[in-house]
Amino acid sequence: MIIQKSYVEPSGGATALGKLYLVGTPIGNLEDMTYRAVRVLREVQWIAAEDTRQTRKLLTHFDIGTRLVSYHEHNKNASGPELIRLLQAGDSIALVSDAGLPAICDPGEDLVRMAVDAGIAVVPIPGANAALSALIISGLPTDRFAFVGFLPRDKKPLERELGTLKRESGTWICYESPHRLVKMLSVMAEVLGEDRDICLVRELTKKYEEAVRGTIAECLEHLDEHPPQGEYCVVVRGGLASEDQAEAAWWMGLTPEQHVAKYESEGVDHKEALRKAAHDRGVPKRELYNLLHRE
Incomplete structure (x- = not known):
């Protein structure tokens, strides 16, 4: 001691x-x-x-x-x-x-x-401190939060890290550079779902300080028209454990093939069924695709 x-x-x-x-x-x-x-x-x-x-x-x-x-x-x-x-x-x-x-x-x-x-x-x-400054202006919950620094650069490790963070119930914050931001958000959309609320904060305390609030899909659309500039703090709403449990209850006993087939039986095309099943299971869509289509 x-x-x-x-x-x-x-x-x-x-x-x-x-x-x-x-x-x-x-x-x-x-x-x-x-x-x-x-x-x-x-x-x-x-x-x-x-x-x-x-x-x-x-x-x-x-x-x-x-x-x-x-x-x-x-x-x-x-x-x-x-x-x-x-x-x-x-x-x-x-x-x-x-x-x-x-x-x-x-x-x-x-x-x-x-x-x-x-x-x-x-x-x-x-x-x-950039992370806490971004958190308090994000409009996202502040009663429980985690700082995760810089996420992995390569896609596979990034997917694994996001799969773990998907189960984080509190708001979480990471840093990202402008030239990797869109790539990171695109993978985030695949793993967490496009409708997850986030806030992109840049140029904190400087003249061009900016906070962009919306879903991952909305923020990616914004970045298409306004390319990233400056270092970013990305603030992400945590998952809801009660919602995760409710969503998981119906598919827990299904194989991946049955999980995808269930969505297809509801009129969802194969590509979207894969995306939804991957989202449910907290795995990258490509990983689920390779599992179902291996020879």
Whole structure:
């Protein structure tokens, strides 16, 4: 068990360790910066940054002259232990990412774990966060939610991940780049169904901040006319467990062939019957097609 007292100094003549501060930085608008964040960045001995060039612009704007060191995915194995050594020697360090809160979808997580293992206090300096900002403006439920970061790029792993998320009852949030957004939403439509409510949020706190709310099908139609620009937060309504159970009850005892045939008996063509059966079972349509048409 490890108990941290962030602001209680050691007694009995023990050598004071430095503190690792996790400092939130702007996600767009420089006014996202807090007074406390500016003060801490001025007071620490070192600032560890994901991209020193990006962070130097921020420090120049706020007239902060603290020494800057690099800490990112490609040098964390060498830089991390050195930062821990500095903290053990009594220096305090502020960790920042390019935008928002550090240690979320970045190597800061590893540095935090190393600091905790070394008995060093880890102190959050709250600030802007893209995922939570997107969630609270989405209009979707906020009483239960999950952040899933970046989803897999390749289709098969993406389908598997979405199949798992289909059973998530709370709202969930992911990040996506503009050149992969349409592909991701297209697979999402296959696995979750085109009528799932989502909100596409981009350019948070910037001049062209935008939230597009609608079903997956409606948002894909919007993107056909307005190609994606900027980094996106995608907020997705969770599934309803009661609805899933009710829908599942009638087909649970059917084979995949019988499941598809049941829809066809109701006048649905084979392609649509495949899509509906795949949606029921939470599997990609292509996977069900290959199962039914294998030789």
